[in-house]
Amino acid sequence: MEKVNNTSKRERILDVAEELFARHGFDGVTMREIANGAEVDVALASYHFGKKRDVFNAVFMRRADMLNQSRREVLYASEGKQQTLEQIIEAFLLPLKLAQETGDPGWRNYLALLAYIMASPVWSKEMMPKIYDRLVEEFIDALRGVLPGATDERIYWCYHYLSGALTLTLAQTGRIDRLSKGKCKSSDFESAYEYMVPFVAGGFRAVCGETK
Amino acid sequence: MEKVNNTSKRERILDVAEELFARHGFDGVTMREIANGAEVDVALASYHFGKKRDVFNAVFMRRADMLNQSRREVLYASEGKQQTLEQIIEAFLLPLKLAQETGDPGWRNYLALLAYIMASPVWSKEMMPKIYDRLVEEFIDALRGVLPGATDERIYWCYHYLSGALTLTLAQTGRIDRLSKGKCKSSDFESAYEYMVPFVAGGFRAVCGETK
DNA sequence: AGTGTAATTCAACATGCGTTGAATTCGCAA
DNA sequence: TTGCGAATTCAACGCATGTTGAATTACACT
Numbered sequence: 260m261e262k263v264n265n266t267s268k269r270e271r272i273l274d275v276a277e278e279l280f281a282r283h284g285f286d287g288v289t290m291r292e293i294a295n296g297a298e299v300d301v302a303l304a305s306y307h308f309g310k311k312r313d314v315f316n317a318v319f320m321r322r323a324d325m326l327n328q329s330r331r332e333v334l335y336a337s338e339g340k341q342q343t344l345e346q347i348i349e350a351f352l353l354p355l356k357l358a359q360e361t362g363d364p365g366w367r368n369y370l371a372l373l374a375y376i377m378a379s380p381v382w383s384k385e386m387m388p389k390i391y392d393r394l395v396e397e398f399i400d401a402l403r404g405v406l407p408g409a410t411d412e413r414i415y416w417c418y419h420y421l422s423g424a425l426t427l428t429l430a431q432t433g434r435i436d437r438l439s440k441g442k443c444k445s446s447d448f449e450s451a452y453e454y455m456v457p458f459v460a461g462g463f464r465a466v467c468g469e470t471k
Numbered sequence: 472m473e474k475v476n477n478t479s480k481r482e483r484i485l486d487v488a489e490e491l492f493a494r495h496g497f498d499g500v501t502m503r504e505i506a507n508g509a510e511v512d513v514a515l516a517s518y519h520f521g522k523k524r525d526v527f528n529a530v531f532m533r534r535a536d537m538l539n540q541s542r543r544e545v546l547y548a549s550e551g552k553q554q555t556l557e558q559i560i561e562a563f564l565l566p567l568k569l570a571q572e573t574g575d576p577g578w579r580n581y582l583a584l585l586a587y588i589m590a591s592p593v594w595s596k597e598m599m600p601k602i603y604d605r606l607v608e609e610f611i612d613a614l615r616g617v618l619p620g621a622t623d624e625r626i627y628w629c630y631h632y633l634s635g636a637l638t639l640t641l642a643q644t645g646r647i648d649r650l651s652k653g654k655c656k657s658s659d660f661e662s663a664y665e666y667m668v669p670f671v672a673g674g675f676r677a678v679c680g681e682t683k
Numbered sequence: 684a685g686t687g688t689a690a691t692t693c694a695a696c697a698t699g700c701g702t703t704g705a706a707t708t709c710g711c712a713a
Numbered sequence: 714t715t716g717c718g719a720a721t722t723c724a725a726c727g728c729a730t731g732t733t734g735a736a737t738t739a740c741a742c743t
Contacts, residue, residue, distance in 0.1 A: 268691080282592055286498035290731060300692045305732060307690090371592070378590035380494055380583070383644040395650050415651040416666040420636035422646075427635030432595040434634075438607050439627040454628040458674035465673025466666050480721080502701060512722045517702065519720090 271297040272304050274365060277318045281371035285315055285382070319376070322369050323390045326354060330394060334401065344460050347401045352425065352452055359448040367431070367446075374430035377422070402463070409467035417466050421459045428455070483509040484516050486577060489530045493583035497527055497594070531588070534581045535602045538566060542606060546613065556672050559613045564637060564664055571660040579643070579658075586642035589634070614675070621679035629678050633671045640667070 266274070275296035279288040290311055294301040308314045333350040354373075358366040376382040395418070402414055431445040443450065478486070487508035491500040502523055506513040520526045545562040566585075570578040588594040607630070614626055643657040655662065 284496050284498060284591070286496060287593075289729080291729085301731090302693080302733080303691060311731065374590060377646075378586060378639065378642050378644070379496070380642060380644045381499075383646050387646060388649070392646075392650060399650075411651065411654050412662070413666060415647055415655045416662065417670055418650075419639065419647045419655070419663075420667060420670050423636040423639030424632035425635070426639055427590065427631065430590050430592060432590070432592045434589075434595050434599060434604075435627055435631045437600070438604060438611075438630075439623065442623050443627045443631070450624070450628065451631075454625060454678050455632060457677045458629055458632050461673040461675075461677025462670035463673075465669045465676075501699080503699085513701090514703080514723080515721060523701065 268297065268299050268303060269307050272299060272307065272314070273318055273321060274368075276304075276314050277321075277365065277372060278368045280315060280318060281368050281375055284375055284379075285312075290314075318369075318372065319386055320390075322366070326357070327390055327394055329353060329357065331397070334394075334397060342401060342405060344402075344405045344463060345456055347398065347405065348421070348456050348459050348463075351398055351421065352455060355425075355428065355448045355452040355455075359452070370429040371431055374426045374428075377426045378430070402467075406463065406467040413467050417459075417463050420462060424455060424459065480509065480511050480515060481519050484511060484519065484526070485530055485533060486580075488516075488526050489533075489577065489584060490580045492527060492530060493580050493587055496587055496591075497524075502526075530581075530584065531598055532602075534578070538569070539602055539606055541565060541569065543609070546606075546609060554613060554617060556614075556617045556675060557668055559610065559617065560633070560668050560671050560675075563610055563633065564667060567637075567640065567660045567664045567667075571664070582641040583643055586638045586640075589638045590642070618675065618679040625679050629671075629675050632674060636667060636671065 272293060276288070276293045279292060279296065290304055291301050293304055293314070304311075304314055308317050330350065330353050333353055334347070336350075337346055354370055358370055376386050399411075399414060399418060402418070403409075403411075406414060428445075428448070428451045433445045435443045436445055484505060488500070488505045491504060491508065502516055503513050505516055505526070509516075516523075516526055520529050542562065542565050545565050546559070548562075549558060566582055570582055588598050611623075611626060611630060614630070615621075615623075618626060640657075640660070640663045645657045647655045648657055
């Protein structure tokens with residue numbers, strides 16, 4: 260198996276597909292563009308993964324398990340102990356820290372792809388239940404623990420707002436760069452994380468009542 | 472000019488394109504699907520609007536001016552008077568109330584299309600500066616007025632979270648329905664609006680300091 | 684060195700795409 | 714009723730698409 264730049268052709272296909280799908284969506288990318296970017300014949304992607312949809316699936320799944328497991332570990336790290344609202348939110352926002360710390364552009368591309376899927380009515384229904392929906396109920400449970408007086412309706416809506424703020428951040432559209440005239444940067448996940456935790460916590464407290 | 476169902480063929484093309492583009496994105500829709508949905512020959516869309524991209528543009532522009540003007544009016548309705556943080560946020564979330572009050576499915580489709588554009592790195596850069604970016608600076612100014620001690624960096628990030636929460640709401644992915652087992656509904660813009668105002672206000676106060 | 688299997692390329696297919704120019708129909712004014 | 718321009722359809726073009734089967738190369742094992 261030929262190797263170039265320390266990665267196999269198979270992985271290079273996934274890397275390129277990840278980046279292109281995140282930017283242009285499923286239908287905005289052709290098999291030939293993927294093959295071109297990976298410097299590979301167009302038939303090779305089909306050989307390894309099958310149909311175009313299977314390439315998309317393979318990209319989606321490659322980092323899904325790792326991310327989910329990492330998230331679960333953080334959430335249960337302080338199990339038994341008295342968790343704070345901020346700790347729970349931090350656990351949920353883990354992908355931001357993760358992408359920032361590794362510095363791997365592949366992770367940033369993957370998270371942008373996740374944002375594309377989250378915001379799409381069609382792909383959200385198709386992909387999110389496979390992996391990511393499962394853990395949400397555990398987050399909601401943790402939130403119920405620190406927001407004893409709140410109704411489920413309020414908690415789920417607040418979770419939805421959190422999810423939206425996260426999604427737009429991961430998408431890295433560059434709009435905040437333009438609007439703020441460079442004072443903020445889409446690529447600056449560290450700042451996004453730093454302000455997002457207190458923002459969301461403040462929102463939850465305003466809607467779901469006081470916490471201990 | 473032939474009329475059916477009180478709408479011209481030209482408008483029917485825009486209506487169908489609006490719905491399809493919102494669900495499947497620009498590349499996920501063909502001219503023939505649009506023509507089929509509008510019960511019209513495929514060449515007619517090109518005759519009226521030009522290229523496929525021009526159809527997309529026409530759909531985007533059709534309701535843009537109206538929405539922007541409506542927003543501006545609400546923002547300056549309480550000009551001079553002492554505005555509250557909540558009033559500013561309410562003005563920004565106007566599309567939610569608007570879509571809910573008219574009950575027009577066309578508006579819901581348009582707002583979903585707006586969400587698609589907002590979350591896409593490519594389309595966001597191309598479309599948002601045309602109309603929607605202009606008003607944002609006025610919102611930021613209003614926010615500065617009620618958050619005197621806050622840095623621009625903090626205000627822009629908070630605005631970004633607000634924008635994200637709104638975007639995911641407009642997208643109507645149906646995910647909150649599934650996660651909450653029916654307790655919340657993506658289509659329920661009234662509840663989304665009701666909880667979003669205090670959530671965002673609480674977030675701003677937590678990050679940008681106290682308000683009067 | 685030789686053999687078998689996986690990896691990769693080559694060549695080509697059927698199909699669907701956006702777009703266009705010519706032909707036809709419609710709606711209204713003279 | 715005739716004429717004329719706008720609206721609409723018809724037919725077809727050149728091209729790019731996803732996919733596949735056969736041919737070729739690379740590689741591990743004996």
